[in-house]
Structures are given as C-alpha cells and as structure tokens.
Amino acid sequence: MTSPSARRFIERVQGRTATIGIVGLGYVGIPLAVAALRRGIKVIGFDIDQNRVDKINAGTATIKHIPMDLVVEGIKAGRFVATSDFDRMSEPDALLIAVPTPLSRHREPDLSYVVKTTEAIAKRLRPGQLIVLESTTYPGTTDELMRPILEQATGLKSGKDFFLAYSPEREDPGNAQFGTSDIPKVVGGDGADALAMADALYSALVVRTVPVSSTATAEAVKLTENIFRAVNIALVNELKQVYAAMGIDIWEVIEAAKTKPFGYMPFYPGPGLGGHCIPIDPFYLSWKAREFDISTRFIELAGQVNTEMPYRVIDRLAELVDRHLHKSFSDTRVLVLGIAYKKNIEDMRESPALKLMELIESRGAQAAYHDPHVPEITPTRKHGSLEARRSVDLTPETLASFDAVLIATDHDEVDYALVVRQAKLVVDTRNICARLGLDGAHLFKA
Structure with missing residues (x-):
C-alpha cells in the first residue's frame, strides 16, 4: 500500500505533469534528458560547468553522437532548461544524479562528486521528492552515504518525508542499436514507496524496468555487469600473449570460437x-x-x-x-x-x-x-x-x-x-x- 505522497508522485509521472531534475549533463545526463523529453516530461538539467550549460541552452551539441533535436524543441517549448543555479533543485519532483565516480590515485573510490551533489540537494530538499543516484558505485553508497547526509541536514526521514533510490546507468556511448530508452532499467529503493516511485518514473522513460529488493542490490548489479566484462577482456588479453608466442592469431581463434x-x-x-x-x-x-x-x-x-x-x-x-x-x-x-x-x-x-x-x-x-x-x-x-x-x-x-x-x-x-x-x-x-x-x-x- 503506497503512501499518499508516493501516489501523488506516480499520478504526476503517469499524467506527464511531473518535472525531473538531472544533475550532471554529460554522457549519462543528456541521454536521460532526451529520453524524458521524448515522453513529454519536463526536465531541468543541472551542471556546475557554466560553459556547458550555455552551450546546451543554445542548442549546441556537447556530445557529438547525441542528437539535440528534442532538447532544442524542449527549450523552445519551455520544457527543458539547463542551469548552474542549484537553488532550483527544490522545483523538480525527482532529482536524478549522474555525476562522475572516479578512482583516486591509490585506486580507491572517489565519491566527492556524489557527496557534494547530495549536500547541495540537502540544502533544498523538500518533502515528497524522489532522489535517485545513477552513478556507478559500491554497494551501500545510497543507504550508508547519501541517506545520512540528506536526513541529518534536513531532519526529514527517507521513506517518510522524501524518497531515495538507486538505478544504475547503462549507457554505451556510440551504440546506435541501444539508446537510453531501449535499455531495461534496474531500480532499487529505500523502502516500498521509493521503489514504487522509481519504478513508475523509469517505466515512463525506458522499455521496461527491473525492480530489485534494495538499493545495495541495484548497486551490485551494475558492478557485476562491468566486472564480468573486465574479467573476460583480461582473459583474452592474456590469451593473446600466450597465442602470439605460439604463432597463433587470437582474433582468428575468437572468430572461429x-x-x-x-x-x-x-x-x-x-x-x-x-x-x-x-x-x-x-x-x-x-x-x-x-x-x-x-x-x-x-x-x-x-x-x-x-x-x-x-x-x-x-x-x-x-x-x-x-x-x-x-x-x-x-x-x-x-x-x-x-x-x-x-x-x-x-x-x-x-x-x-x-x-x-x-x-x-x-x-x-x-x-x-x-x-x-x-x-x-x-x-x-x-x-x-x-x-x-x-x-x-x-x-x-x-x-x-x-x-x-x-x-x-x-x-x-x-x-x-x-x-x-x-x-x-x-x-x-x-x-x-x-x-x-x-x-x-x-x-x-x-
């Protein structure tokens, strides 16, 4: 049984009267904005790079392979704007975070962008908002890092006053076959209401959703997908060295296999x-x-x-x-x-x-x-x-x-x-x- 806040949010999404905010207008954020605009949902895009904001608002492509037609149409129709004014974060019904999560020099997680973004949201957080992290990270980030920042700064409670979820980005830049809307979206929520809200939101944007039991599970899904690829690429990289020493072409082997x-x-x-x-x-x-x-x-x-x-x-x-x-x-x-x-x-x-x-x-x-x-x-x-x-x-x-x-x-x-x-x-x-x-x-x- 969803709460009144969750029901209102879902109704707004289904009625296409909701506004979503996207924090980070790069290789993940811009495709998300395009997917939302394609479904008739209003978008406010946030980015700290004023030069990027100005280019996007002028309809200039900041990423070559992503068409800007829908963004330009959205700007003209008043359904899209990019801004560096984070005070506007209180306006959207949902805020989707797509900021970098690099490694430090010592190959340890650098979550400084996530922390700074969460702190910025906490200053403007209002009851009823859905906050979704999309950036790749370790299991537990949403629950152990973001939730305390949001709760302690505001006195609001996750699952009651605001709602917190994780949905890993699955972008493949340059892939003409699978764009954002064509890729199933894994969603995990901090509680039943958060999951229902995130599921409703992404159901409006992509071909289908894959709900999982928790935010940590959703975080683990993303890591599993890419660790699978990293391990298998390492395997063929090692096989290449072995086969080369034997005078065998690894690419010929793969084509036959x-x-x-x-x-x-x-x-x-x-x-x-x-x-x-x-x-x-x-x-x-x-x-x-x-x-x-x-x-x-x-x-x-x-x-x-x-x-x-x-x-x-x-x-x-x-x-x-x-x-x-x-x-x-x-x-x-x-x-x-x-x-x-x-x-x-x-x-x-x-x-x-x-x-x-x-x-x-x-x-x-x-x-x-x-x-x-x-x-x-x-x-x-x-x-x-x-x-x-x-x-x-x-x-x-x-x-x-x-x-x-x-x-x-x-x-x-x-x-x-x-x-x-x-x-x-x-x-x-x-x-x-x-x-x-x-x-x-x-x-x-x-």
Missing part, C-alpha cells in the same frame, strides 16, 4: 581498458570487500592484466622498431591513431591511448596523434602532460614523417588503406587492418 551457438561469448583484446566503467568498477567492489575481510583475488588479477596491456603494446612496438626499422626507439617518431577510448566517439575517459602516448614519450620517443573525433586533448585527471595536444592531419606527407603508426582506436572515419600504403611501420592493436583485408610486410598486430 564464436561460431559455437552456446556456451561461448566473444570478447576481444585491445591496448588496455577505457571508458568510465570497466577500468574503474572492479576496484569499487574490491575496496568495499576489504571491509568484510574478503580478498577479491580474481577481480584484482584481471585488473592487473588489463592495466599491463599498454606496457605490453609499447614493448611490442619498440621491438618492431628495432627489428624492422633498425633504429633506437628513443629516436623514433610515433603517430598514435585514435585517442578516444572506443570507436566513433569523442570520449577520452580512461582511454588507453593516453597512457600509450605517455609511455612512448617516457622512453624518449616522440608521440603525436590523429583522431577524427578529438581535435584536441582536453584536461584529464591523470595525463596533464598531454593537455592541448592537437590532432594532426592524416595525409601521405604526415604519415611519411613518422617512423611508426600505432592503431589504438579503430574509428570508421580513417583511411586505413592510406595508412598501410604510406607508413613505414604499422602496429595494429584492434585488428582493423586484417578485418579490412589489408596486409603488408610492415604491418603487425600487438
């Missing part, structure tokens, strides 16, 4: 993990597990294997430079092809290509990059030495000026035939050249 219609799922090796989730999520669980005196050896080993991949790639590159160009690696100029963490997007978060460039330069060589989606390397938490580097043009003259080309990201908008034809040495970490039928005595895999 995936013809089995059951019991096998293909994962592919690469130069290292990238993106906000897979390189980070396993360490969130490992950190939390230590509270219970449990060692997550399997997860930590996978993390070690994946973290080592950029070093193995540069070792291979240096070996090939010595063997085929007959020159010292420290005298080499390397063009890194692709700086985004995955193909056809501009997202550089945790990109292994950034680490590859740093490793190249740490060995005395020179590194530059070409990426059709990333004209300039913007500030990052870890790679300050690379800031403001600009993408070089991919021309025959440019390719001829470098000793080696290292393919780190397999963007579609690259003329790989030109690369193979003009470069002195090509080292491919993504198997894109073989997939395109390109070959040559100077083309190698890593």
Whole structure:
C-alpha cells in the first residue's frame, strides 16, 4: 500500500505533469534528458560547468553522437532548461544524479562528486521528492552515504518525508542499436514507496524496468555487469600473449570460437581498458570487500592484466622498431591513431591511448596523434602532460614523417588503406587492418 505522497508522485509521472531534475549533463545526463523529453516530461538539467550549460541552452551539441533535436524543441517549448543555479533543485519532483565516480590515485573510490551533489540537494530538499543516484558505485553508497547526509541536514526521514533510490546507468556511448530508452532499467529503493516511485518514473522513460529488493542490490548489479566484462577482456588479453608466442592469431581463434551457438561469448583484446566503467568498477567492489575481510583475488588479477596491456603494446612496438626499422626507439617518431577510448566517439575517459602516448614519450620517443573525433586533448585527471595536444592531419606527407603508426582506436572515419600504403611501420592493436583485408610486410598486430 503506497503512501499518499508516493501516489501523488506516480499520478504526476503517469499524467506527464511531473518535472525531473538531472544533475550532471554529460554522457549519462543528456541521454536521460532526451529520453524524458521524448515522453513529454519536463526536465531541468543541472551542471556546475557554466560553459556547458550555455552551450546546451543554445542548442549546441556537447556530445557529438547525441542528437539535440528534442532538447532544442524542449527549450523552445519551455520544457527543458539547463542551469548552474542549484537553488532550483527544490522545483523538480525527482532529482536524478549522474555525476562522475572516479578512482583516486591509490585506486580507491572517489565519491566527492556524489557527496557534494547530495549536500547541495540537502540544502533544498523538500518533502515528497524522489532522489535517485545513477552513478556507478559500491554497494551501500545510497543507504550508508547519501541517506545520512540528506536526513541529518534536513531532519526529514527517507521513506517518510522524501524518497531515495538507486538505478544504475547503462549507457554505451556510440551504440546506435541501444539508446537510453531501449535499455531495461534496474531500480532499487529505500523502502516500498521509493521503489514504487522509481519504478513508475523509469517505466515512463525506458522499455521496461527491473525492480530489485534494495538499493545495495541495484548497486551490485551494475558492478557485476562491468566486472564480468573486465574479467573476460583480461582473459583474452592474456590469451593473446600466450597465442602470439605460439604463432597463433587470437582474433582468428575468437572468430572461429564464436561460431559455437552456446556456451561461448566473444570478447576481444585491445591496448588496455577505457571508458568510465570497466577500468574503474572492479576496484569499487574490491575496496568495499576489504571491509568484510574478503580478498577479491580474481577481480584484482584481471585488473592487473588489463592495466599491463599498454606496457605490453609499447614493448611490442619498440621491438618492431628495432627489428624492422633498425633504429633506437628513443629516436623514433610515433603517430598514435585514435585517442578516444572506443570507436566513433569523442570520449577520452580512461582511454588507453593516453597512457600509450605517455609511455612512448617516457622512453624518449616522440608521440603525436590523429583522431577524427578529438581535435584536441582536453584536461584529464591523470595525463596533464598531454593537455592541448592537437590532432594532426592524416595525409601521405604526415604519415611519411613518422617512423611508426600505432592503431589504438579503430574509428570508421580513417583511411586505413592510406595508412598501410604510406607508413613505414604499422602496429595494429584492434585488428582493423586484417578485418579490412589489408596486409603488408610492415604491418603487425600487438
């Protein structure tokens, strides 16, 4: 039996008279806003970056692969606005939090963005509001971290005065097949009312919801999804090293293995993990597990294997430079092809290509990059030495000026035939050249 507050909220959502606030207008927040606007729900978007706010309000795309048509329509119709004025947080019926949850230098959870956002909400929290965390985190964050902040600052009680839930984001930037509205949404609430409200809200936004018993369970679902991927990627990365020593092509093995219609799922090796989730999520669980005196050896080993991949790639590159160009690696100029963490997007978060460039330069060589989606390397938490580097043009003259080309990201908008034809040495970490039928005595895999 839902409370009157919960029933009023659900009725407003179903009647499309509710307003939702989205805190963080990045790779998760903007798609959420688009999904809500598509369903006729009013949105207020919050972000601390005034430049981003101004661009969004002007209808300018801040993320290339996300169409802004519905946002522009929403702005014109008065159904969407972006703002850096957090005093407006009292206006929405629900506030969805989609802020970064990175790792610290010591690979421990950095929840400072979640804490600051929760404190900002607490100053404006009003009875009846639903607060939902979407950011990836360890089990217990919503209940153990957010709820005390909200309750102690306001005197209001979760489940009675306001309502708290967790629903992990499942975005896959650049995936044309599955957008926000097409992906089922896991929801967990702090109590029956919070769950019912979150379920009603996301039922209005996505294809279907998957209610679970608690916020901690929902938090664990997200970690499980990405730990599964991280462990399997580590496995194929390790197999690549073993098979390479045996003269066996790991990509050929995977293509044959995936013809089995059951019991096998293909994962592919690469130069290292990238993106906000897979390189980070396993360490969130490992950190939390230590509270219970449990060692997550399997997860930590996978993390070690994946973290080592950029070093193995540069070792291979240096070996090939010595063997085929007959020159010292420290005298080499390397063009890194692709700086985004995955193909056809501009997202550089945790990109292994950034680490590859740093490793190249740490060995005395020179590194530059070409990426059709990333004209300039913007500030990052870890790679300050690379800031403001600009993408070089991919021309025959440019390719001829470098000793080696290292393919780190397999963007579609690259003329790989030109690369193979003009470069002195090509080292491919993504198997894109073989997939395109390109070959040559100077083309190698890593």
